[in-house]
Amino acid sequence: MIKSFLKNKFLILLTLFFISFDSYCQTNSFKNSSPLNIPLIISGTFGELRANHFHAGIDIKTNGKEGYQVISLDEGYVDRIRVGTTGYGKALYIKHPNGLTTVYAHLMKFSPKIESFVKSAQYKKETYEIQLFPKDLEIKVNAGEIIGLSGNTGGSSGPHLHFEIRNSKNQKTINPLYYLDDIKDDRKPSIRSFYIFNNNDIHPEKMSKHQIKKINDSVYRSENVYTIGKISFGLNMFDRQSLSYNRNGVYKTAIYKNDTLKFEYNFNELDFEDSKFINLLRDYKTKKEKGITIQRIIKHPESKKSFLSNEYNNGFFNIKNNKEYFFTLKISDHKGNNSYVEIKITGKKIIDNFIKTEGKLIKTDQDYSIKLKDKEVVFKKNTLFENAYLNIKERNDTLYIDKDIYPLRNPMEISYEINNDDSLLIRQSFISRLNSKGKPTYIFTKKKDDKFHIKSSSLGIFFIAKDTLSPEIKPLNFYKGQWISKLKYLKIKISDDFSGIKKYRGYLNDKWILFEYEPKRNTLTYDFSDIIFKKTKHNLKIYLEDNVGNKKVLKTMFYRKY
Template sequence: MKKRIYLLAFLLVHLVSGQEKFPKDAFRSPLDIPLILAGTFGELRSNHFHAGIDIKTQQRQGLPIYAIADGTVTRIKVSHWGYGKALYVAHPNGYTSVYAHLQKFSPAIEEFVKKTQYQKRSYEIEVFPEYGKLKVYKDSLIAYTGNTGGSSGPHLHFEIRSSVSEKPTNPLLYGLDVRDATNPTLQGLYAYPLSPGALVNQSEMRVQIPFSRQADGSFLAEEIKATGIIGFGVAAYDRQDLAANQNGLYELEQKVNGTLISAFDFDSFSFGETRLINTLIDYEYMSKYRRRIQRCFKVAGNELSIYKQLKNDGKIYVEEGLNYTVEINLKDLAGNSTKVFIPVTGRREAPLKKKEVPKTERYIVAGKPNNFDLGKAKLYFPANTFYHDFYIDLRAKGDTVTVHNNSIPVQKNFTLSFNTEGYEESFLKNAFIARLDDELKPNYTKTYKRGNTFTTRTRNLGTFTLAQDTVPPKIRPKNFKSKQWLTNYRYLSLLISDDLSGIKTYEATLNGEWILMEYEPKTRTLTYNFDDIILDKKQCNLQVVVTDNVGNSTTFTSSFYRK
C-alpha cells in the first residue's frame, strides 16, 4: 500500500512539474511596448547560439524596463563589451531573468552600482549583491534600455534562465506575445556525400540542390541521384510579422519515407556547449561564403543536447535501385512551417567531381595534444582544440607564422610562442603578437612577456607576426573647451583613440579625486556625469590618463568653471 501511495505521489509531482515546465502566466513582458524581435533564441551567431531574444526598442534608448515578476537582484555586471550593463534577477519559482545592453539602472540599483564603482575605482565591475538586498517587484522599474556593450543598435537583450543550472531557455515559451504568422524562409538546400565512395549527382563533394515552390506553399527539390551514405543541410531563417530581420529557426525535422530520423529544437541549451554551433553548421562553407548551412545530420565532435530525435546520426544510406523521399520541415515557435521534399534515386554513376583532401607534412589528431616547433615560433594545441582530425598547414618565415586558415573551427584556446632573442630592446618594449587581417593590418592579441618569450592564447587561426606600437593614444575634448563655464552641463565627454594595439586602461581625476568615466568603445567616448560628485570649487582641474595595450600613455589636462 505504501509503495502505491509513494508511486502515486511521485507521478503527481512529475505531472505537475511537467505542466509547469514553462509557466505561461508567471511572467509579464519586460517592456510596455509591442514585442518586435531583432533576434530569436538559439539564433546562429558567430561561434555561439543566441541565448535570449533581442527586443526592438523603436530605435530609441531610455525606455523603461520592468521586473517580469517579484525577485531579487543576484548579479550586476558592467563591461565595455559583451552584455554591457546587465542585470540578473532571481525569482522564487526557480528562474532568473537577464536584461542586457542597458543604458542605466533604476535609481536604487544605480546608486548601488555607482557606489561599488567608486569603491573599486573602476567602470567595469561584476558584483553579486547579498540575497534580498536589492528586491524588485513585478511591474516595478528596474532599468532603461540602451546600446551598451557589444550591441550594434538600441535594443533589449532578454533571457530567462534556470536559477540552478543557469541554462538559458527560450523566453517565448513563457507566453510572451509576439505577432508571427509568417512561415520560415528556405534560402538554400544542400546534399553531402559522407561515406567513402558516396556520390550525389556524380559528385564526392557538397552539392547545392535546386528547388521550386509548389501550389500548397511547400517546395519540391529536383531529383538527385546518389549512392552510399549522404546527408542534407539547409540555409534558412525565420521572420516575425512586424520586422524584416532574418531570425533563427526554432525547430527542424527530417524524415525519410515518412520516418523521422533527426529533429532538433531550441527550447534550451547550456552555455558550455554553445561553441558547438560550429559542428551544427557547415563551418567551411560559412567561412568562405558568409552563409550558415544547418546540417540535418551529426558530424564528429557534435555533442549538442538540442536533438529530440536522432537515428543513424541523421544520415541516410542510399542503396542502388531504391527510391527515397526526404522531407525537411522548418518550424517557428508560433506553429508556422515550411516543408521541402527531396526525391532521391539510388543510382551509381561515374564521378565527375572528386573530393581532394589537401595533405601537408603535419597532421592533427584532435583527441590528443599536438606540439609543433617552427624555429622562432612554437605551437601547442591541447587535446580537443579541434573537432576532427586533419592535415594542418603551418608555415614560418622570419617573424611571421601562418597557422592554417579560417576554414577550420577551433574549440579551445591554443598557445603560440615567439622566441624574441636577438631583437633590440627598443623594439621589444612596445612589441606584441599581432594577427594579420585580410588586408595584412596587424590586430593586437593579448601578449604575455616572459624573458625572451612572447606568448598569446587564441582561438583564431591565420597569420601572426611580431608588431610594434610606439604611438600613444589620442585624447581630445568632445563637448567643452578649456577655461569654459560648464554650470548648466549635465556631463562632459572626451574622445579617445589608439591607432594600433588598442585602449587598455583609462583613469580620470577631478581636482585630484578619482571620478567615474563611462567608456563607450563603439563611439570612443569617455563621459563623466556631474551628478556623481558635488563640486565645492568654481575652478575644476581635470586630468585623464589613457594607456594602450603595450604601455604607451597619454595624459590630458584641462580646467573649466562651474558653480
C-alpha cells in the first residue's frame, strides 16, 4: 500500500513538473518563432555530448553559406557582446522582458548600429577580441529586427547559426525547440548497439557489447544477457530530423524495470555546471580509442545533472544469481518519436578473464607526487573522477602517463628540470603533448625555479619541444606599391608552424587599425571603411609573435584614394 502510494505520488509530481515546464514555456513565449527567415533544419540538438561540454543550444543550418539575416525573436536590449577567435566567435546576447535571454553565435557581422558600438570599443582598447556589457537599454532591439548576419566565426566547423535560450535570472539554458517554428520530424531515434557495464571489486568498469535485433520500426530486442552483480546500461544511438542527415543527440532516455520507470533524463534545460561531468556520461575509453560514443544511462553521485527527472539508484541495478529481470530502454526525440530496447537478464555467475592491474594506484581522495629522474607528476585530490591504476614511466625527455583513457576532473601538474643555460633555447622550448593523431601540440609552459611547469587536462605522452622558426606574414590581395582604391578589404595571411600565434598588431600610417583574425583561414582582414586617410600613399606595418616569443614584422606600402 505504502509503496503503491509513493509510486503514484512520484508520478503525480513528475506529471506536474512537465505541466509546469510546458506552462512556463507558453507563458514566456516570443513574438517571433524563428531567428532566420529560412526553413529551420537542425544540425545539432540541445544537450548533445560534445568534446568537453553539453551542447547548450541548437545549430541551425544555413545551406552551407554565410550572410543570412539573423533576427531577434522579440523586443529587448543587447545585454552582452562577445568577439573572439574561438568558442562562439561573434555572439550577441539579447535580454527580453519575458525573463529570457536569446543568444546568437558564430555571426559573420553585427547589424550596423551594433557593429558601430563594437568597433568603437575595439579601437579604444586596440584589440579585436573583446567582451562588452552595454548598459541597460543602451542598445534596444525590436521584435523581428535584423541584428546580424549568420557566419562561421569562432570554433564553428562550418557555416551555421548557434542559437540558445537562457533563463535571464539563473543563466540556465532551455531547449529552444519549445519556442521555435514547428520543425518536421517523423523519424524515430536510431540505436546502433547496446552495452552493459559491470561494476565489481575486481574490475570496476568492465564493459560488454550485446547483439540487438530489430523487431519492427521502433522495437529492438537484445540477446539474452547473463551476468551478476551491479550493472548499468549504455547505448550507441543518434537522432535525425526529417529533412536532415545529421546524426544528432537524443532528447530523452529512460530505463524501465518490469514496466516501472526507474531512471530518466531529458534535455529540457541545462546548467553549465553539468558539463563538468560530461565525460562520465559516455564511455571515455571507447571514445578515445575508437571514436565511438557510448552514452551511459547513469548519474555520478556528485553530479547535479539538472536534466534528470528520475534517478533511482543513480541508474545502477543489482542482479542476483538465478533471478530473471526484464528491462526496457526507451529513447525519445522532442517530437515524441520513440524507440525501445527490450532486455532480458538472467543472474548467472560467469567465469571472467582475470584482468591484471598494472601501474600505480591513484586514489581520488589523496595527493600524489611522483618523482622521476628530472621530472615530477602531481595528482592533487580529485584530479581523477575515480580511482585508477596508471602506468607512469620516462625515457630520456619523454614522459609516458598511461593512455588517454581516463577522464580528468581537474588538471594534473607536470614539471621538467631545465638542463640548459642557453636563454634563447629555453625561451623557445616548452612541454608538448602528442594529440590523438600523434601530432605534437603546444601547451602553455611556465618557466620558474629552473623548471618547466604545465597543467594538463589529459593523460598521454609528453616531451620537451622547441619552436625556433618565426611566424610568416604574406599579403593576399595586394602587392607592394600597388594602387588598390577599389578594394573594400585588406587581407593578410599569417601562420606559425608549431606553437601558434600569440598576438598581432597592425598599423596604417602609424595608426593602429583593427584586423579581424580568422584562425581557420589563417587570415587578418581590415575594413577600409573603418578610417578615412586623406593621403594616397599608405605605409602598413604588421607585428606578429608566436607563443614562445619568435617575432616577425611586415613593412610594406600601397596607394589608395578614398
